[in-house]
Amino acid sequence: MTRAPSPSTGVQVAITRIDADGAGIGRVGDDEYVVPGAFPGERVVATPLVRSRHHARVHARLEQVVAPAPGRVRAPCERHPSRGGRCTGCPLLELDLESQRRAKLDALRALGLDADRIEGSAFAAGYRRSAKRVVFRRGGALALGSFERRSHRPADMRGCAIDHPLLSRAADAVADEATRLGVEPWDERSARGELEAVWLRTDGARVLVTLVTRQPDARFAALARALLGRGGIVGVAASRRDATDNSLRGEPARALAGDATLECELAGIRQRLGPLGFLQPHPEIAERAYRDLLLTERGEPLSGNEAWDLYAGAGVTTRLLSARFARVLPCESYPESAAALGVEAQSVEQFLGERLAEGRRAPTLIVANPPRAGLGEAVCDRLARTGARRITVMSCGPAALARDLERLERGGYARCGVRAYDTLPGTAHVEVVVWLASGASPAP
Ligand SMILES: C[S@@+](CC[C@H](N)C(=O)[O-])C[C@H]1O[C@@H](n2cnc3c(N)ncnc32)[C@H](O)[C@@H]1O
Structure with a gap:
């Protein structure tokens, strides 16, 4: 980053979408302006602060909202910067819920993730567990x-x-x-x-x-x-x-x-949770995503001989899948969570490497719920070689997910459906489920 050259005075920016951090994005000439606190549909005045060295991108400070978005509201938290606080964890708190969700869907679309809908609840305060x-x-x-x-x-x-x-x-x-x-x-x-x-x-x-x-x-x-x-x-x-x-x-x-x-x-499963095991922050919405993992993109129930549950956490999906599949193999690398699953802590890279070396029959379904950084190249390559009929990926990192999907598509999987889940209202985060099937025609 280098200091942006003049002007030190404000620039008018028409905001078209939000980025992964919830900042407003708009174009000024050839530059992409990043303006925290500004929202899609707004016209704002912003002061350029720093210019990215590698991209035509300028980080700017919001000075004035000239034309506010219809969904703009007063932030319902006194720690929000608009109310004198300094916490930047909830950049969308100045939008009503409907506008937040529309902005999240648009941001996903900008990454090539066309969700059919975003699941959310009216319960947008005091939800985080x-x-x-x-x-x-x-x-x-x-x-x-x-x-x-x-x-x-x-x-x-x-x-x-x-x-x-x-x-x-x-x-x-x-x-x-x-x-x-x-x-x-x-x-x-x-x-x-x-x-x-x-x-x-x-x-x-x-x-x-x-x-x-x-x-x-x-x-x-x-x-x-x-x-x-x-x-x-x-x-x-x-x-x-x-x-x-x-x-x-x-x-x-x-x-x-x-x-x-x-x-x-x-999702009806009792789970023993240790001090650092993974816990979904908004259980009500996470439940909807978990239930969708047991279905096809069209809502038909899935079942079969074998399913793999990769990045299984403390095991809610493993147990849900066990009601539908004769055999479910979970994989989890964090010792506390792996112990709750009754398996050795192991990385997905290792797990897939071993299964491929064994030359086992392909599972009917692989569910993968990686951390924000996504699956990465090695895991995608191995997944594509398993021959599983279906792969369903649940992810809280849309940018990484978009990259992973390209790799899986190159590996012979076709995207059948994408859905979003508003698990963290107020923040820019969103959970996404993508249904993939080997070959072009998905089979239930
Ligand atoms: C987003 S959480 C999902 C957990 C679980 N599926 C759930 O919904 O409760 C990701 C999980 O993957 C585990 N993990 C991270 N990197 C891993 C890797 N390379 N191999 C296996 N597990 C990993 C983390 O410890 C965490 O429990």
Whole structure:
């Protein structure tokens, strides 16, 4: 990135869509303008800030909305930048739900993902069952929040509108008790401090808290005892991480106080969830996606001899598939989740490599639900060689999904249907299910 040349004065931009981060996108001459806070259908004045070195792209600051979108509303969260906050986690909160969903469908279309519809619910506040927070010092106290968009500047999230109220209460309890006990927040620059991040998850009645640290000898026993019973907290665990990635998920957690697991129900399946296992943030909408994984794109039920459940998490899809298929093979690399499935932790790359080497008969269906980064080239190539009649991919990373689909199509699979699920209203995130079949004519 280089500093954009003049003008320092505003430029008029007509916004046509949002990008993956929820920022408004519009063209000015040959340049693509990226304007956070602006929405499709709007005309805005924006100040150019930085020009991308490799693309004709200018990142700009919204100065004025000249012609607002009909769906523009006041953000229903006091942490939103439009209300003086600094949290950039929910860039679409200034749009009503219908407009958010239209913008998400358009953004998918721009990636070549033509969804037949977007499934959503009217329940757009207080829905999130799983959240991670970074810990930082603000004044004399600790605060829990997130990093501002494209930076490592922390933003307070106290009173977050989309977190389940129990998660908000638990986060407040962690901040208050850690402050009272003199726990030092992790400081990136000096590489000192104890508490770096906190994971919170709830089944809707109880909360598990995981304290993430970089220090092998961090002592959180007093904090764990103080937290138990506060704000619905039934269990506290600790996890150490030394990775430099942004996942903030450390090594498998060890229980410090109270319960080590929660029992959650999703799509009629009871699931034991540990402190760091994958939990869908919006169970009501995730359930619709899970049920669709058992059907064809036309809604016909699938069944057969064998199905593989790749990136299986703690196993809801595995169990749903087991009711329809004589044999279901799950694959999951995170030890805590693999243990819940009763299998060895293994990567999908390895799993597919072994199955291909064995020369087994192809399964009827492969379900793959990779993380945001997608399947990648090696997995797509191996998937295409399995000979499975159907592959259904569920993904929360549309850009990676679009790339994966091209690879699978080159490998002989045809796209039969695409559907979107609004699992994180307020944010730009969207879950997508794509149905693929080998050859051109899909068979149920
Ligand atoms: C988006 S989650 C889906 C989990 C599950 N299907 C569900 O819906 O609850 C992705 C899962 O893939 C696992 N994972 C990530 N990379 C993997 C890999 N290379 N091989 C196997 N599993 C992986 C993660 O630990 C996580 O549980």
